[in-house]
Amino acid sequence: MAEAIIALRQLSKHYGDKKAVDRLDLEIARGEIFGLLGPNGAGKTTTILMMLGLTEPTAGSALVCGSDATRHPLEVKRRVGYMPDDIGFYEDRSGLDNLIFTARLNGVSPRDAADRAEALLRRVGLEEAADQRVGTYSRGMRQRLGLADVLIKRPQVVILDEPTLGIDPQGVRELLALISDLSRKEGLTVLLCSHHLHQVQQICDRVGLFVRGRLIACGTIEALAEQLNASGTAQIELRLAGWPPDIGARLQALQGVTAVRRLPEESEQASGATDAETGGVHVEHGQGQELRLLVECAAPGLAPAIAAEVHASGTALLELRRVAYGLDDIYRTYFEGEDGP
Numbered sequence: 511m512a513e514a515i516i517a518l519r520q521l522s523k524h525y526g527d528k529k530a531v532d533r534l535d536l537e538i539a540r541g542e543i544f545g546l547l548g549p550n551g552a553g554k555t556t557t558i559l560m561m562l563g564l565t566e567p568t569a570g571s572a573l574v575c576g577s578d579a580t581r582h583p584l585e586v587k588r589r590v591g592y593m594p595d596d597i598g599f600y601e602d603r604s605g606l607d608n609l610i611f612t613a614r615l616n617g618v619s620p621r622d623a624a625d626r627a628e629a630l631l632r633r634v635g636l637e638e639a640a641d642q643r644v645g646t647y648s649r650g651m652r653q654r655l656g657l658a659d660v661l662i663k664r665p666q667v668v669i670l671d672e673p674t675l676g677i678d679p680q681g682v683r684e685l686l687a688l689i690s691d692l693s694r695k696e697g698l699t700v701l702l703c704s705h706h707l708h709q710v711q712q713i714c715d716r717v718g719l720f721v722r723g724r725l726i727a728c729g730t731i732e733a734l735a736e737q738l739n740a741s742g743t744a745q746i747e748l749r750l751a752g753w754p755p756d757i758g759a760r761l762q763a764l765q766g767v768t769a770v771r772r773l774p775e776e777s778e779q780a781s782g783a784t785d786a787e788t789g790g791v792h793v794e795h796g797q798g799q800e801l802r803l804l805v806e807c808a809a810p811g812l813a814p815a816i817a818a819e820v821h822a823s824g825t826a827l828l829e830l831r832r833v834a835y836g837l838d839d840i841y842r843t844y845f846e847g848e849d850g851p
């Protein structure tokens with residue numbers, strides 16, 4: 511691994527009997543975009559607070575940009591920008607004024623503050639709204655201003671807590687592209703806390719999955735998917751020419767099949783197509799239409815048995831393919847049975 515800009519060693523935080531963070535070992539490389547994922551109460555915020563020197567660890571250490579966060583919190587604060595999920599601005603002042611104010615708070619001279627603020631507003635695509643009151647900004651604009659706000663002190667690391675919350679899809683794409691670009695072009699290290707798995711998957715080099723204060727899996731999306739694949743589980747997608755009755759139940763009955771879901775998944779709820787108890791699929795309508803199913807298998811080599819079952823149903827099998835695991839699957843698998851404290 512390249513030089514670690516963040517090194518957490520056996521980092522722990524206990525509140526009474528509660529282990530909010532439990533012996534966390536984690537290194538993040540300079541220039542990396544790292545996704546911190548986990549259900550509510552998993553310990554993500556507590557970990558960030560310890561990295562920023564805002565809360566003292568019960569045990570272990572957090573070395574950030576070469577400084578011990580507990581012993582030298584001000585040095586860490588100078589080099590690390592933190593964007594909380596709800597950023598506070600002076601609503602009746604312009605975006606430009608807000609940035610200049612933050613720059614001045616960070617000891618930047620008045621002239622440099624204005625130059626930096628204007629350059630950053632251009633960088634985040636807000637130059638036209640520079641003189642507009644922040645109170646009139648959309649959520650997406652606020653988040654871009656927030657990014658400019660944490661960048662104004664020229665940090666080496668930025669920590670972004672749910673940066674895409676409440677932004678429309680176009681705004682999300684733009685914000686993520688901006689974060690990615692900043693990291694790639696300027697060597698910025700980014701820690702991204704998010705529940706939005708697809709987004710994280712788009713831009714993170716690695717992700718860490720937190721459950722109950724512990725880091726239960728960490729690595730590239732490919733490495734985590736590889737671990738899943740090696741475990742023998744697989745997902746198989748089917749495209750059928752029609753809708754044979756009971757096909758869901760028949761596939762579900764095959765040994766090694768753990769679930770059958772109809773695709774696309776968004777339509778499942780609307781049509782009431784899934785059977786929550788059995789995970790089976792009721793197929794009652796749609797004769798003459800194609801049917802797409804996702805079959806989850808707990809064992810390898812089930813494709814021939816699945817194809818035979820479809821064949822026996824009298825419906826043509828148009829396509830059968832193994833689907834690569836995405837972050838959603840990884841999340842679901844690693845978090846199975848874990849719904850927070």
Ligand SMILES: Nc1ncnc2c1ncn2[C@@H]1O[C@H](COP(=O)(O)OP(=O)(O)OP(=O)(O)O)[C@@H](O)[C@H]1O
Binds near residue numbers: 529548549557851
């Ligand atoms: N000051 C505190 N006193 C007591 N318990 C705390 C305190 N801060 C956090 N906790 C507990 O520690 C655990 C971890 O909380 P934390 O806020 O770090 O989780 P999180 O992963 O950031 O969750 P979320 O996604 O909801 O923000 C939770 O069970 C929480 O209730």
